[in-house]
Amino acid sequence: MDSFGLRIGGEAGWGIATGADLIAKACIKLGYNVFSTKDYASQIKGGHNYHTIRVSQGSVNADVNQVDLLLALDKETLLRHQSAVSATGIVLYDARTIIEDKDSRYLSIPLAKIEASLKEKNIHNSVFAGAALKVMGISFEVLAELIKQEFSHKPALQDMLLKSARAGYDSVDAIKDKTLIQNKVITNPDFISGNDAITLGALKSKITFHAQYPMTPVSGILHNLAQEAIKNKELVVIQPEDEIAVINMALGASYAGARAMVATSGGGFSLMAESLGLAGMTEIPLVVIEGQRPGPATGLPTKTEQGDLKFVLFAGQGEFPRVVIAPATIEEGYTETKRAFYLAEKYQLPVIVLIDKHLAESYKTVDLIEEEKKFEFDYSKRINIITDIKDAQLNPDGMFKRYAGGNLYRTLPGTPNGIFTCAGDEHDEVGEITEDAETRIAMVQRRMNKLKLILSELPPPQLMGEKDAELMVVSWGGNQGAIVEAINLLKEEGKKVNFLSLRYLCPFQTVEIKSILSKSEKLLLIENNATGQLGELIAEKTGIIITDRLLRYDGNTFTVDEIYDELKKRI
Amino acid sequence: MVELKEYQRSEVPNWCSGCGNFSILAGVKKALSELNIEPHNIVLVSGVGCFAKLPYWIKAYGFVGLHGRSLPVAQGIKLANPKLTVIAFGGDGDGYGEGGNHFIHACRRNLNVCYFVHNNGVFGLTTGQYSPTSEKGRKSKSSPLGTLEKPLNPLTLAISAGATFVARAYAGDFKQLVELMTQAIQHTQQGKGFAVVDILQPCVSFGKNYEYYQKRVYYLGTEHDATNKIKALEKALESGEKLGCGVIYEEP
Incomplete structure (x- = not known):
């Protein structure tokens, strides 16, 4: 398979994160890209926790709703997530859970039997991780090697995990079309x-x-x-x-x-x-x-x-x-x-x-x-810190004119001849408190001028996708992953959507952004909030008001499925 | 020895004539000079209030920050460069009110930083409202019928929170003030921890005058064992009619 989604859910305190981590790392060992999100309640024991893991040949940056494999460690996970399992998907559940409408997609795991035979409790995570890898067609050796590596400092735990994962692995059969093929896209990923x-x-x-x-x-x-x-x-x-x-x-x-x-x-x-x-x-x-x-x-x-x-x-x-x-x-x-x-x-x-x-x-x-390679700088060098102070940089009291004109040099305490006052009051060039109007104007301009200098150093905003698209999406932050993926799915269907993803929000690249936005007839704003804050910022800076807005504020991130559907409605 | 004039700047302080801040400013210079600490190796950190302008009028590195926040800034400076002599200044409103949380935790943390508090029992710069160390019943613009709150006791608070040096000084007695500041700075130089000096300070415009303090201030004699925490707390709990000055507590 090219891409595979699975979800593991259960109670907080059951080690869901460890189970998810083992599955994710096993897939990474096979050379796949992985994107994993966790959703949890604000409590330490009890409460529903789940992780969604996406395994893919290409790079993925977003969550999905629909999954191919659901690991339901408890009944709540089943009730909440079974509708998200695809028609060809698989559900692994604890055999003790009573399910009324199960079909051939549901495979039970004899957790109670395994616990009894191993004389262990609270081993849901490793048993289900083992079973999941079997279903995905991954050799047990991959998981065994991983457990040995990750838990080498805790031999007793390592032994218990190996045994319970093996028991889980042996409790189900591999399923042919879910098999992950060894893939060497990435070699040494973090x-x-x-x-x-x-x-x-x-x-x-x-x-x-x-x-x-x-x-x-x-x-x-x-x-x-x-x-x-x-x-x-x-x-x-x-x-x-x-x-x-x-x-x-x-x-x-x-x-x-x-x-x-x-x-x-x-x-x-x-x-x-x-x-x-x-x-x-x-x-x-x-x-x-x-x-x-x-x-x-x-x-x-x-x-x-x-x-x-x-x-x-x-x-x-x-x-x-x-x-x-x-x-x-x-x-x-x-x-x-x-x-x-x-x-x-x-x-x-x-x-x-x-x-x-x-x-x-x-x-x-x-x-x-x-x-x-995207941003390189030699951080062993300090920027704009000086130790050798010239007489011309001192006032008659011998104080350093740290805030003179456009001077961006500073001294550190401990530097002879570098003394200045660092003041939250408005101050003059050595930092002395002042209420002088002309000094105030000069200092405000000195400070605010930095934004102009910074603007000239920022990478320009880039429009992603084709210029002659039917629709331009505008968004910021982590929404990018789901938006890009949805646009790529539409591209396979011959539909053209492009995307302006904004990173530098202050200072705002008004000229460039206005120019890009002006070229599109149809704009859609996507934000993970209730009021469209980026949209309002764009309106303030460029005068362009984006009326079509997709806003989500239920506490969850956008999924690829959701954005795909919303874009499709508009083209 | 670093001469006093090396700490001199040409600007003239704009405090009220007779303000206790003058002797505290002069005392800081004298103590630093006697301890031979060069201006560029000193950082004086303050917040907001009449007292907080002190770093503007002494030639040394100075940091005049926000109301109540001199202690975190001073601790950050010391953590970044332990070689510097770092003195934080507070006021009773600034340090015991707005910055009260920082005070408690700085006592627990015991970094080698001095804390000199200009305690005049009143908000001077905002024209005389009651402060956390005003006596109960004090009438002011913001308490026309008298305050209902008991005053905070900075000495017992500092000792119980874990500060390793706690002293009380009086701005009207220059010699003793310099002596206590010197001991506090030495305590930090020796790496023994946080040194608090609560300085009783007359406010000639809105607070208590020199006469009030002259009647009540006395100095702890050799009979006071400053290394005994219980005795130190007893001394710190003395009523407001007797104001014992000197080193109240120093961890042995």
Whole structure:
């Protein structure tokens, strides 16, 4: 098969993630691309959890609703997901579950018998993983090798997993047309989440300070970097008392010379709003990762949404420069984090990388060697930090004119002759507090001028697909995966749809975007929110109002099936 | 020795004539000079309030941030470059109100940072409203019938939250003020942890005057065992009519 979708579901605490991980990695070993998403409730034990895994020859970046194989570890999974199984699909379920309307697609797994014979409990995940691989026609050796590799540090667990997976494997028959053929498309892939991609991007950028208060969906970044800091002596990772402390510590560290990052979701970002302006006013570099989840307030803490775009664009009192970048894929999480560190250090301002739960916590096979080429910079070099101060750069008191004219050089504390005051009050060229009107105008212009400089460094927006399409889709962030796939399906049917996927949302590439949008007669806006925030931003900047809008705000991401159907209605 | 004039800037402070901030500013310079710390190796961090302008009037690296947030900034600086001498400044509104959470956790965290709090029991810059350390019943523009809240005790809070150096100083006694600031800076230089100095500060426009403090301030003698946490807490709990100054607690 070219592409295969499976879903594994059960109660939180049953190790659903481990089961999903084993299946995904077995497919990766065979050379397939994998995209895996998880959906879970905000509770640790009990509650319905499921993972959807897509296995494909080509690269995939999106979720689907319909699957070929459903692993129903409990009755709730059956009730919720059996309608999503394709006509030729397979359902594996616990033999103890009573099903009224089952057909030939349903295969029972004798879980109770296996548990009794192995004298083990809570082995749903490995038994079902074993059975799934059998159905998919994958040799047990692939799974055995994987279990040995992944659990080499826990021999007892390894042994139990091997036995239970084997029992699961032997409990069902292979099904001919579901067989995955060994495929060598990708050779040495990384299987990473969006949070991993951001972590790797930060490490590539030689991050030295990370502060974060735990919050779904970006806690993974904190966990990754805390682990990294054990061996990386250049890296400080701290979990302060609240997000206000998080951002202020990071600003202190960055001012003193660290390459600093913070990560949070909308709630924590709300607490950071005033300090974001402090970064703009004092001209301190800072990378802020904002992983959106549905608000307001606590909202749907483990679900996904794109509801914070306008918030991150405008958060904070007064006017100050900021950069907002929204990666569209997991790989771009890596590249755009690297770009964020570069822009922050060069222009000394806050750079926000805006993702959502869908990108942060989904996993996919990526080729980071290829991705590396998209943005390269030598991060062993510092940008715009000076240690040798000329007399002409000092005022009569011997203070460094850090904020003079368009000067983007800064000194770090500890530098002789580099003394200046870093001030949240309006200030003059050495940072001294002032209310002088002319100085105020000069300082506002100095700060806001950075956006013009940055605009000239950003890659231009690219229209994907053919120029003479019937319909142009406009969207941003992680919706790209589902949109591109749906457009490709339509292309096979001879229908032409093209796509403008926007990443750089501040500064806004008004001229280029207006020019692309003006060329289409028929526009469709797709956003994972209720109000069409990108659409409103486009209207504000270009005067173009997109009236046809596909908006989803139920806490879930768009699926390929859904976008395909919606596009088809319009052409 | 670094001479006092090396910390000099030409701008003149715009505090009210007679403000306690003048002696705190002069005290910081004197202590740093005596400890021979060069201006470029010092970072003074403040927030918002009359006191917070202090870094503008001393030649050293300065960071004037947001209301209540000097402690996280100072801790971030120290974590990024432990060689720097880092002093955070707070006010009673700024540090004990707006930044109260940061204060508790900085005490627990015990990074080698000093925290000098200009405690005048009133909001000066916003014209005299009651603050977290105002006495119960204090009448002000925002409490015309008198406040209903008890004042916060920064000393017991700091000791119980785990700070390893807790002292009280009085801005009206320059010599002792410099001595306590010096001991606090030395505590951090020796890597012993977070050093808090709560500085009683007269506010000539809206708060208590020098006479009020002169009547109540006294200095702890050798009979006070600052290494005994229980004795330190007892001393810190003394009533407002007696204001014991000196090192209240220092972890042995």
